[in-house]
Amino acid sequence: MTRSLFKHLILILGAIVVIAPFYMMVSYSFKSPGEIDRGEGGFFGRQEMMIDERCVKLRDPDRRDIALAADRFSGQSDDQIRQALIQEAEADCSMRPVVFNYTKAFTEAPLLRYLLNGVIVTGSIFLIQVIVALPAAYALAKLKFWGREAAFGLVLFCLLIPVHAIALPLYILLAKLGLTNTYAALVVPWTISVFGIFLMRQFFMTVPDDLIDAARMDGMQELSIVWRVMLPTAIPALLAFAIFSVVAHWNDYFWPRIVVTGNRDLFTPPLGLREFKGDGDGSFFGPMMATATVIVTPLIFAFLIAQRRFIEGITLSGMK
Amino acid sequence: MGAPDITLQPLTKDTRPVPATVQERRAAWLLTAPALSLMVLILLLPVVVAAILSFTDYALGNDTFRWVGWKNYSHLFTRRTYEKMFLATFTYVVTVVPISVGLGLGAALLINSLGRFREIYKTIYFLPVMATLLAMSIAWEFMLHPSIGMINRTLELGCGTLFEAIPLIREGCADRFPVWLGDKRYAIWVISFIGIWQGFGFNMVLYLAGLTSVHRELYNAAEMDGAKSAWEQFRLVTWPALGPTTVFVVTISCIRAFQVFDTIEAFWPQGGGPNKSTYVMMFAIFEKGVQQNLIGIGSAITMLFLVFVMLLTIVQCWLVERKVHY
Incomplete structure (x- = not known):
């Protein structure tokens, strides 16, 4: 009894360390700058109304504003009108810290655009990976042809090359083709997943030959066998691969950092967050953590819903 | 047709x-x-291109280049900056790999021996593997903030209590607490800590998968042979049975550790840390090759990097082969 209590104690301590940055990230995304500075307010902060200084400054009344407002405040001096207008601005610009942080996250930088880019890039990468890898995996697993061993040997050799390691020559080739700062640059190096080919080949080896022979007798071409017979049998393996691929590319920072420079329209979520950090000052901790939370949440949420599949997918590379 | x-x-x-x-x-x-x-x-093709360019002084935008022989490589082995690069990279790998593998194994064994709450621990420990590392780096940066960060605030709580016996806390209370990321004594260890934090859950899951394939009967047999204590059972049954998993986990951890970049770029966009103490290879490739357009030297680092990764994999294959012949 005490033994298992002790084990739980160790595991709980570990869990606290693991969760701490997540806790802090979400908590800061709720708090006002003052609360972050002083380290108070618990997890959610007190959520007192706060005034967005920048918003007030933007609405600082000039001569024309005062002249326009003269009707509303008839009989008052310019100075009084000015004060009244500032008060109005402050009233309009005050909000709860959580609202402030999350609206800033979406308005200071085109976060929605970044998220959309993330979806476009990860989506196209996965789609092309499947279109390229599946036929090759089928041929390597089920067709007899001269050079099959050599082709498979090439696959095994390429497994040794991490794409990040050859980023520099890839970048030079893409630059020579004039492709830097395009979606193509973000997608092209990942279109070939040697690991995907290897994985699907291992899976196809277990599919009985009879299934393929039957399809051939029905007069199916090899290519339609791939998509209409093999693909449906491979759904579980494909799903695991999808998770593996999407997680890797949604989170990837190194490659986008190299090929996308300056063009905000192409920023993926990590790049957007990085830029936010670059030009943020101290008062922007809250919005920055809100951005971070928004970027991290989709995968974590999906993970919590389909945990078993995710762990399967991510650790795929560990299966024999 | x-x-x-x-x-x-x-x-x-x-x-x-x-x-x-x-x-x-x-x-x-x-x-x-x-x-x-x-x-x-x-x-x-890129491997070939890198191999060729590593013998040149090519720069993007130039029409021509000169062959410089082994000059780029000899720079790598003589200049102080690159000495720091190798030191930072190997310190990181040599720290992160054993600890993250050890913690992964430890967590897996603990979780595996429990009846309840296994899934919860598994989920929590796996979270950092899923999360965008760049976002989490920024979260860590706030945690490590010298004055308002959660870590130094927590350490401050130790002032005036028994915890003052710990040198770090005693010095912190007397003077001030470490600035962590700005201090060359701590920077590489902080980076290593985050690497471990992010990676050990992955190793844990691989070990948990490995543990399911260890047969119950083996433990019974070992017990009959007199291996009663948990340690003896681990040494005689679990550890050998996990051999192939360990080889794989170590290799993949090494390859991932060699590729560390996100945390370093997030903390120190320029220069690779205080006194270049965290100037790892990936960052060097990025800085020299991409930012400073010194393609030759960047390619030379790329080639060395590939050699390291290939050597690691060959050692792994050799170890696995040896296991098969037993």
């Missing part, structure tokens, strides 16, 4: 072997051609 084939199909059915192989061969090459050509273009 498609239509006649379909009508001919019934005829070829009886004499299947001969025409099928011709057809099969053609189909096979058509199906593998896209994958094979992409492999050559995207994976093999």
